[in-house]
Amino acid sequence: MSVSSPVEALAASAPEEGAPIGIGARRVVRLPPVGVLVAGTVLVLIVLAALVPQLLARQDALAVDLHHVLAAPSGRHWLGTDENGRDVYTRLVYGAHTSLWLGFGAVAIGLVVGSVLGVAAGLGARWLDLVLMRLVDVGLAFPEILLALVVIAVLGGGTANALIAIGVAGIPSYARLVRAQTLTLRRAQFVESARALGVSRVGVVVRHVVPNAVRPVVVLATIGVGTAAVAGAALSFLGLGTPPPDPEWGSMLSTARNYVGNAWWYSVFPGLAITLLVCSTTVVGRHLQRRLEGRRA
């Protein structure tokens, strides 16, 4: 199977962690590695910023202060100010909401629609599988970012449309993953046992096949939240996502490119925020993936 989506690529490239392979590497109850703890903490902070930004930033994200335009980082403005004198730190904190909303929303669309299609293809009639999978092949032939651009061209820009665009672009790869899972489960012993014990077809599908087929994909979707957020920021950077003056990391960088020469803080910190988010979701996602595989083995 070929790797086409960024999510699969990031997941496929996971290096093994912890103790070296061999005797003594048996799993015991232990704390997750330091990297995972750090990543988890960063994620908690970003989620906190998205839910209760007032807790982390006291200033107003939209307050213009023309006396302190493009001011360097200081005690008053930790990460400096932008071209309108707005506090960069405050805008970063308030921007977490849009990024996470994009990330989770887009993944939810891809995951839900992809799972329905994948389970239908994996369990349905042969012709249904054939039709759905050829459609998925067509979808996978378009690089995700281009598919998202087509959706934007049809629907127009803005945060909500960017979310839909990235979500739709992700459907084919989730569908393929869920189908692959469903196919292996179809012949799994516990599924056949459940049937033999007299559980109805629908009961087996709902209680046994779907949860077990979707679970590993949900773990993969953790990484997807980060890549979807970055795709959303990219669309905003290109002027197709969240419009100004709303605080959003990608659109902040888009404006910041006009001040690259004279206000380094303006283009450094929003990018750092995005990178931290993607790093953290990747580390946590890979860790969950490894634990899931460890339990199965």
Added chain:
Amino acid sequence: MALALTTRPARRHPLVRHALVRVATGVLVIWGAATLTFLTIHIMPGDPVQAIVGGENAAPTAAVLAQVRRQYGFDQPLVVQYARYLGGLLRGDLGVSYQMHQPVSVVIGQQLGATVQLAVAAGAVAIGLALVVALLTANRRRAVRSTASGAELILASTPSFWLGLLLLAAFSYGLHWFPSIGNRGPASLVLPTVMIALPIAAVVSQVLRTALEDALEQPFIVTARARGLGEAAVRVGHALRHALTPLVTMAGFVVGGLFGGAVIAESLFSRQGLGRILLTAVTSQDMPVVLGIVLLSAAVYVVVNIVVDLLYPIIDPRLKGAVA
């Protein structure tokens, strides 16, 4: 994926048969993609004729509208339009741009060179870098591997547009080594190439190192070492070939990354190219241009995947049996 397609005993040479099946599936996928793009034009909210005569604010007369409608064939039944569209595609005709009033194929032809140049350069740098890093760090000391995989994680997580911005700040505005905009001369190619290549290289080298480490555990490596081969010869001559199979499965990811990277790089560095045209077309809802470029990229993607698929048995001769 393709292996399952050819399970029946083959009369022809298995590889030829495999190739034919792959090409046929590829043609089907491109046909599906073309159908999808055709449907997209026609489910668009708003009248394409209105877009052609100058957007929502223009007030053309009914006669003008009717003439444009006839000229672009929008007065025909959908099936006829579909047949014309497919027929046109076979002759390389992708329709006419709403905004530029030029054939899309001409528009693409003018911009293709700049983007191909950028994508090929970035692809070569990405793969080359990944090969070097993976070969140097596979199965090395823990500190070396941790440093490499940490750096790869950060680079793979870095949004390319931010990386581009940092490169601009450091090497263009700071050190004045490279121009900040345009596509004049090889120097202008350096920063956009690095910007696209680094995140791709980071992901690919992780996969490659895992594959190399797996290969270095194999018995044939012990044999090679027993024959007295040096470490470099073992890695490049024996382990690398074994590790290439996982690498070629990444081809789709690499192609997608190159396309996406080109769109952003051309915007950030104000370069000519398909990405910039695509972006303008998306903003102005110039659908024939958007879909023409997207269809072209899908075709490239399908062709690359077919080529890669046909390369498998050549890279790894053990797969010849599996294909048949």
